[in-house]
Amino acid sequence: MTIAVDCMGGDYAPDEIVKGALWGAAEHRVKVLLIGQPSRIESLVAESPYRHVDYEVVEATEVIDMGETPASSIRKKKDASINVATRCVGEGRAQGVVAAGNTGAAMASAIFNMGRVKGIDRPAIAVHLPTVSRPFLVVDAGANADCLPEMLLQFARMGSIFYSAIHGVDNPRVGLLNIGEEPGKGNTFSVSGYKLLEEYDEINFVGNVEARHMYEQHAEVAVCDGFTGNIFLKTSEAVALLMLRMMKDAVNSGIRARAGGLLVKSALKSTIVKKVVDEETGGAILLGVKGLCVIAHGNSKAYAILNALGLAKQAIEQNVVEQMETKVLEGCM
Structure with a gap:
């Protein structure tokens, strides 16, 4: 190879x-x-x-x-x-x-x-983000800031194929990243995209998902336009790094905290840090x-x-x- x-x-x-x-x-x-x-x-x-x-x-x-x-x-x-x-x-x-x-x-x-x-019609960037178990996939994460509703269907198909191939999950769940779970939520683009995804039998569409739901494993693949996806990705990265800094500050806040911090330091490095730092995933895939x-x-x-x-x-x-x-x-x- x-x-x-x-x-x-x-x-x-x-x-x-x-x-x-x-x-x-x-x-x-x-x-x-x-x-x-x-x-x-x-x-x-x-x-x-x-x-x-x-x-x-x-x-x-x-x-x-x-x-x-x-x-x-x-x-x-x-x-x-x-x-x-x-x-x-x-x-x-x-x-x-x-x-x-x-x-x-x-x-x-x-x-x-x-x-x-x-x-x-338009290739899309697919990025893995972590959960407590296996990661989920965001498509598109920045390639297409302006999209037509039909492109969401293409993103869903590509994301499903990729996730299934890499993770061995048959018929992965696909959610439309939105501001609420109800079918009528979102802008005109989201509502139109929802209808197309709902009518397509070849993907396992589970409806709208909010950003927080993806971290709770409501779906394996989240589809959205590249503008939304890139903001979601970068916000997630920033929050993860913020949490790590806050934990570090808390551990260094006093003698007792530092003593306890020494006990969990290796665990933090081997689990949390590895999951949230982009160096671990290597990069995004252009689908x-x-x-x-x-x-x-x-x-x-x-x-x-x-x-x-x-x-x-x-x-x-x-x-x-x-x-x-x-x-x-x-x-x-």
């Missing part, structure tokens, strides 16, 4: 990206294509304890920065590292790609170089393109890239893209 890694995108590129890619190649036993400036990459490889893994450096002479406009930059910078990485997948040199740079550019490049799954694309957080360091490669490997092994193409097409007939 070969996975292309855009080594030039992200806040800590290329150092942390290359470190994580080599670490991931060793840990997950995959070959990595390291996309970027060869001289910089090779010098980092030489310093790595994982320099003997199966890797290949693929040259890319340009980089798309975080602040650049996605659509125009992928057309102008044809040799940008993200374009080279997604072309490797489109041409069959790799089965998946991991990128931590400009999210919009990664999405646009994947669509341009891999193509869309037939029956899908609806004809190739596996994992989009890592822009501030990803080596550990996050390691886990992004693990997510990519799992999705490739479960034939997520092939299942998406087959089952989405069947649902269109």
Whole structure:
């Protein structure tokens, strides 16, 4: 199995990206294509304890920065590292790609170089969020700020297929993220989307779900427009980090608290921290393109890239893209 890694995108590129890619190649036993400036990459490889893994450096002479406009930059910078990485997948040199740079550019490049799954108008970003047991999936988490109601149905179909493939859950429950549970709740977009989801027999639609209900495991998949989903995602991350800071402050508030804190410190690190920190999940999956694309957080360091490669490997092994193409097409007939 070969996975292309855009080594030039992200806040800590290329150092942390290359470190994580080599670490991931060793840990997950995959070959990595390291996309970027060869001289910089090779010098980092030489310093790595994982320099003997199966890797290949693929040259890319340009980089798309975080602040650049996605659509125009992928057309102008044809040799940008993200374009080279997604072309490797489109041409069959790799089965998946991991990128931590400009999210919009990664999405646009994947669509341009891999193509869309037939029956899908707009690919969507799918992100896992934790619960006390298995995580739930949010689709769309930021790819499409403006949506038509029909797109919610496509998100639901893709999310169901992906969740079932990755977690082994048959017919996962799908909820429409909304401001209340009643069918008539929400704006015109939500009400129209509800009707479409309710009438479609191929998904296990359980109705409207409020954000708090997702953490109580009322559904495995939450669908929404990308604007709502991204706010939900970032608010959830912020609240989780706030709670961790508050617990830390409480533990350090006095001698007795510090003594008790020492007893729970390891438990907090091994459970709560691992579930809420985005480095553990590795990244988001771009659903609806004809190739596996994992989009890592822009501030990803080596550990996050390691886990992004693990997510990519799992999705490739479960034939997520092939299942998406087959089952989405069947649902269109």
